[in-house]
Amino acid sequence: MSEIRSKARHRRRRTFTAVGAPLAVAAAGALAYGGGLFGFDGAGKASAVAAAPAWADDTADGFASVNSQGQNGTYGGRDGRTVTVKTLADLEKYATAPEPYVIVVASAIKMDPVGKEIKVASDKTIVGAGTSGEIVGGGFFLGQGVHNVIIRNLTIRDSYQGVWNDKEHDFDAVQMDGAHHVWIDHNDLRHMADGLIDVRKDSTNITVSWNKLGDNNKAFGIGWTENLVTDITIHHNWIRETEQRNPSTDNAAHAHLYNNWLQDEAGTQIKSSYGNYSRGRTRMVLENSYFQGVNNPVTKDSTAAIVQRGSVFSGTSGRNESGGTAFDPKTFYGYTLDEAAQVPALLKSGAGPRSSIGTAADAPAVKAATTLTVAKSGAQYKTVQAAVNAVPANNAARVVxxxxxxxxxxxxxxPADKPHVTIVGTGASRKDTVIVEGHAAGMTKPDGSGTYGTPGSATVSVKADDTQLRNLSVTNDFDEGANQHITGHQAVALLTMADKVFLDSLIVSGDQDTLEMETAAKGRLGRVYVRNSYVVGNVDFVFGRGTAVLGKSVIQLKKRWNGQSAGYVTAPSTEANRKGILIVSSSITGDVTDRTFHLGRNWHPGGDTTVDPQTTVRNSTLSAAIRTAPWTDMGGFPWKQDRFAEYRNSGPGAGAASADRPQLTDTQATGQEIADWLGDWTPTAQ
Known part of the structure; x- marks a missing residue:
């Protein structure tokens, strides 16, 4: 690694429950799996306080996340009360109120008169309850100075007055005149009298993401100003069967468009005039979008700029232009691109209202957790999976x-639709309750449908946000020695593919690929906090693209099946501009030969050049098993071009800074703390 990349920024320090200052960790030989590692009391009682729904903490990305004009990002009415509305009167009452509100629309609300646009005040989240929230015959207006507004998960439709290019009825789904910090996300906007979205008169810090826009003359207009103020991000939108303004962008200071799908279907009466249009003094960056059947897919006038890269053009015709100098979006915010060829499938499944957003609005802030019991006999369920199956889909409150x-x-x-689940062992120690299986990536499934693959080999798979596992052992006991006839010895004990996963006082044990921490999809956040736990393995046994903290834990090294002492602790495949793996205040040790294990190597899955793997090991005790050059290349990718570093480690395996052993400076270390990894999430045992 040629340098440690660090970006100065304003940081808000957070205090995390039961996360203290760095402490010296004793050698593993002095610790017992079953004992109170770092003061843990054993079984631990589940809290009766239910976590808020995961969607309630979502905040904007893109330009809406950038701090400006006295507003730090866009989080809507998160700090206010949550109310559920089913009438126009109630919707208007709360949307126009001066106080912050999360307003959950739980029915189809008809605007009266047709074309009515509710004047939304600042600090509001207006969100549909699953797929049931609709605004029919009107929309929303955000006037001068209105800020910090989220409009999400709604269907806004049908103010159409029978005239296709309607210049008499300015009935938009969402119109902004001088607003800032607005996030429009996961909506279905269609069949309106004028435009679907209008961003006008110096509105700025806008993000429009994961929406469906369709069946309309004008999709999306930006501008109506002589000033060069507007900063806007438009990503992962499916713009289908719209004639113009897809979008039209006039005098935008910075317009970043990526991973959108513009579709003009053949054989219909609607014909696109143009696709993405940059005009005036707009500076536009267009990346990895998919244009299908669109006439004049990318156009610019002589005074505007468009920088294009990575898009797919299928069956398009006419103008496809670029030129001029724009900007680098990554100087403003981090983001990850999906491959353009994958965009149509991704948006078919992911754009528009989601059943998992906006639900549980009627749940009280404090509610007794539902408790299910599992035992070999004398309990509600005899298997853990049977208990998980009994959890209702989209459960509002925690189930223990x-x-x-x-x-x-x-x-x-x-599964992904069962958030807020805690699985906790009730024994005196984590050794008392064991979930175990022995599948490996190369093993054939019992039904003959193929092999398990690495993720499919997992003993426990966590795909739901806000899941907790506590006081358990999770093991993959695949026998490598007895299965040398197969290829693919990766055998995952615990897989996470979700956000806000808390792993507390566990033993996670395997050989190769023990603990896999991924995200639900590329571009999604997947934070994992491992505390007071043991993770046991030998090859790449802490790995994946997730944002993971292992704190106050023991990383237990073990020899290979044949007695060989060699391996790699971490194999991150972190996406660019995300945090990777942080090992802090922990011990890395085991009964292995000195100088035979690397701290990590850089995984670029399938040769992916866009990832930027990261592992930081800090304030931890390293045994003599760690090599003096602790990082190494993987798959032909030089580790020094990715992000690997240490800070103030101790023990016989620690070493001084060198070209082969990058160390964070004290200044850099302030940006690589637990709070930087977990952000607005405070893990608390529940």
């Missing part, structure tokens, strides 16, 4: 699954 001591040979999956 208490698992009695015993060994449960099964695979367990917490």
């Amino acid at each position: 699954i208490k698992v009695a001591p015993g060994t449960y040979r099964e695979t367990v999956t917490v």
